[in-house]
Amino acid sequence: MIEFHLNGRSGVAPYMQLIHQVRQALRLGLLREGDQLPKVKDVAAGLAINPNTVLKAYRELEYEGLTAARPGVGTFVTGTLGGTSLAAHGPLRRDLQRWLARARHAGLDDESIEALFLNTFRSAAEEDIA
Amino acid sequence: MTAVIETKGLGKRYRQLQALADCTLSVPAGHVVGLVGPNGAGKSTLLNLAAGLLAPTTGTIEVLGGPAPAQLAKLGFLAQDAPVYATLSVADHLKLGARLNPGWDQALARARIDQLDLDPGQKAGTLSGGQRAQLALTLALAKRPRLLILDEPVASLDPLARREFLQDLMEAVAEQDLSVVLSSHLIADLERVCDYLIVLVGSRVRVAGPVEELLATHHLLTGPRRDPATLPDGQQVISASHTDVQSTLLVRTSSPVLDPAWTVSEVGLEDMVLAYMRQAAGPGRRRTPGNHLEVQK
Amino acid sequence: MIWLTWRQFRPQAVISLAALAAFAILLGATGPHLASMYATSGIAGCHGTGGCSYVVSSFLGLLSGFYTLVFMLGIAGVILAPAVIGVFWGAPLIAREFETGTFRLAWTQSITRARWLASKLALPGLAAMAVTEGLSLMYGWWAAPIGQAARFANNSNFPLGMSPYSLLAFDAHGVVPLGYAAFGFALGVTAGVLIRRTLPAMALTLAIFAAVQVAMPLAIRPSLFPPAHMTQSLAANFSGQQSAGPGGTFGLTLDYIDSEPGAWIFSSGAVNAAGQPVSLMPAACVNAHTGDPNQCLASHGIRIAVSYLPTSRYWPIQLTETGIYLALALVLAGFSYWRLGRRLP
Numbered sequence: 001m002i003e004f005h006l007n008g009r010s011g012v013a014p015y016m017q018l019i020h021q022v023r024q025a026l027r028l029g030l031l032r033e034g035d036q037l038p039k040v041k042d043v044a045a046g047l048a049i050n051p052n053t054v055l056k057a058y059r060e061l062e063y064e065g066l067t068a069a070r071p072g073v074g075t076f077v078t079g080t081l082g083g084t085s086l087a088a089h090g091p092l093r094r095d096l097q098r099w100l101a102r103a104r105h106a107g108l109d110d111e112s113i114e115a116l117f118l119n120t121f122r123s124a125a126e127e128d129i130a
Numbered sequence: 131m132t133a134v135i136e137t138k139g140l141g142k143r144y145r146q147l148q149a150l151a152d153c154t155l156s157v158p159a160g161h162v163v164g165l166v167g168p169n170g171a172g173k174s175t176l177l178n179l180a181a182g183l184l185a186p187t188t189g190t191i192e193v194l195g196g197p198a199p200a201q202l203a204k205l206g207f208l209a210q211d212a213p214v215y216a217t218l219s220v221a222d223h224l225k226l227g228a229r230l231n232p233g234w235d236q237a238l239a240r241a242r243i244d245q246l247d248l249d250p251g252q253k254a255g256t257l258s259g260g261q262r263a264q265l266a267l268t269l270a271l272a273k274r275p276r277l278l279i280l281d282e283p284v285a286s287l288d289p290l291a292r293r294e295f296l297q298d299l300m301e302a303v304a305e306q307d308l309s310v311v312l313s314s315h316l317i318a319d320l321e322r323v324c325d326y327l328i329v330l331v332g333s334r335v336r337v338a339g340p341v342e343e344l345l346a347t348h349h350l351l352t353g354p355r356r357d358p359a360t361l362p363d364g365q366q367v368i369s370a371s372h373t374d375v376q377s378t379l380l381v382r383t384s385s386p387v388l389d390p391a392w393t394v395s396e397v398g399l400e401d402m403v404l405a406y407m408r409q410a411a412g413p414g415r416r417r418t419p420g421n422h423l424e425v426q427k
Numbered sequence: 428m429i430w431l432t433w434r435q436f437r438p439q440a441v442i443s444l445a446a447l448a449a450f451a452i453l454l455g456a457t458g459p460h461l462a463s464m465y466a467t468s469g470i471a472g473c474h475g476t477g478g479c480s481y482v483v484s485s486f487l488g489l490l491s492g493f494y495t496l497v498f499m500l501g502i503a504g505v506i507l508a509p510a511v512i513g514v515f516w517g518a519p520l521i522a523r524e525f526e527t528g529t530f531r532l533a534w535t536q537s538i539t540r541a542r543w544l545a546s547k548l549a550l551p552g553l554a555a556m557a558v559t560e561g562l563s564l565m566y567g568w569w570a571a572p573i574g575q576a577a578r579f580a581n582n583s584n585f586p587l588g589m590s591p592y593s594l595l596a597f598d599a600h601g602v603v604p605l606g607y608a609a610f611g612f613a614l615g616v617t618a619g620v621l622i623r624r625t626l627p628a629m630a631l632t633l634a635i636f637a638a639v640q641v642a643m644p645l646a647i648r649p650s651l652f653p654p655a656h657m658t659q660s661l662a663a664n665f666s667g668q669q670s671a672g673p674g675g676t677f678g679l680t681l682d683y684i685d686s687e688p689g690a691w692i693f694s695s696g697a698v699n700a701a702g703q704p705v706s707l708m709p710a711a712c713v714n715a716h717t718g719d720p721n722q723c724l725a726s727h728g729i730r731i732a733v734s735y736l737p738t739s740r741y742w743p744i745q746l747t748e749t750g751i752y753l754a755l756a757l758v759l760a761g762f763s764y765w766r767l768g769r770r771l772p
Contacts, residue, residue, distance in 0.1 A: 230537055266532070
């Protein structure tokens, strides 16, 4: 079973941090389909946070289709992220590294690279929806 | 969900001092409610009124649907500094709870005492501050209350005792379907555990609501120097500070801020509470970041 | 709640039981011997002041310093017990709860304030009355021989006089100790409720209790029942005193009425044949050197008038006084309840 932690200074809302940690665990294979997430009571007690915060995170995960709650038993992982295996990441990573080298060579600083990437990413996502 | 605490125009006066004034609140059930404000703001007074330990001078207060203290059996109260009977042992205190409360859960009480590693035979007067707070919490929880009121429960505890106390409290909230009202003069204590906030400054309630809503409706506006009075009606200025060219305003508004002159950023709970404290202190001398004294215009 | 009251009261209960036991042992060890001394002294069968004074004096002379000490300790114990109870049981009872903040724990359990207070008062209050009355009864049993003897003593050296009405004797016997204990306890509790600090409450309790205990015999007890009046002739067996004043004035006082042993004498004075007070010596008696000075006065029709309370009034006064103290205790208890329920910090 995974264990949560909170970074009080990260500026990210606690429930979002919990969601991120579940997704990260899924990516890394620490959580697999059928695994149970820690009980709301245990998370709230372990981190000294409001149980509603945990409930909110778990509800969001359920909404995204990653988990499902079984009343009286707990919350269980039902989905996976992306559906791609780690193997596909290798070539994509190398492509990305090459692109980054070219961007730096063209004189872009970090913030400009990030802005360019996010811009392109978002408009591509909108085109997919449209 | 009904309100666990309902007050209308509640006020408390001691001779010269008005400890609480004009307090109208409807505290919803099912939340962990934080009551925050500086020392002397009236937090203890409000909580003691809710527990039936004080009688109001003006207005009314209803707790769990009836006048305080009609519902004592369903109310758990933890007073400031966790008073216990120094000459009675831990086990004696459990017996006290069992004898004086109809809904007492002895199994729960014993389980908690064991879990806390407290010696049942130890005299309560020799317990540490953290242990006393935990004993008092045990006594309050084993009543199986619907509402738990805690007056500055962690103020005098060391960080570890503080964390353990809040952990146990959150566990109880998760298990028991419990509403909680706890007060503190430090917002940091309350941020993680509260989902509803009441800000009490200078004996008056300044703002109250779910934490999410408060965070969503309070913004920090920075922009060119501007008179706060020129802002649109829906934007209530809580605090303002100015340099010769720039204004920084903390505003409360339920609609989006559309004026492009402003840079809008989020506000943390601590800054929000500080803004209300400044507002209550009134116009006067303030320090600018450069540590100069500047009269606020 | 009874359990909690007992648990909080336990240390004081233990101490007082120990004190009571020590007292009982002391009295029990010395009492029988005292009684046998009295039995062999012949006081029981003596008649009249003349015949008795010898046997009484010799009996009292037998009592060494030790017995006198126990006698004094006993009286002190019984008289002081209500004050000690008021100060040490009553004052801290609620003042401690305010000082330590435990009232916030006690009053947020599920019992009503009324039940809490009633329980807090009942156990120690009843114990207070029982302990004080117990002390009084034990002491009364032990000191009975001395009391009997004192009734016949003409010895003004005897410390405590002759009447059951005499100050310390009245307060230490009968049922009044019960009343004093209830009042002292209730007074202490009320002081604690008003002041909310243990030590000042203890001081106030002591001060007020002492004031009341002084005021009662001086001002109130004498007016509870109307006194009886009589006049006596200045015959040869006149047992009073004559005093002379300036300008030919004189006074007559009577400390003891033969026909009313143990009576409480309020006042006595010379009256003429018509019953009016007289203070001027008749001219003929002024410089009389021969014979009994009282004969001269008697021949002018002067008698002594006394107002007094006979011993038959003893129990009515005891009961009335106890009733007054119990009523005061109830009023104080009611006031404390009102004060706790209505106005709080």
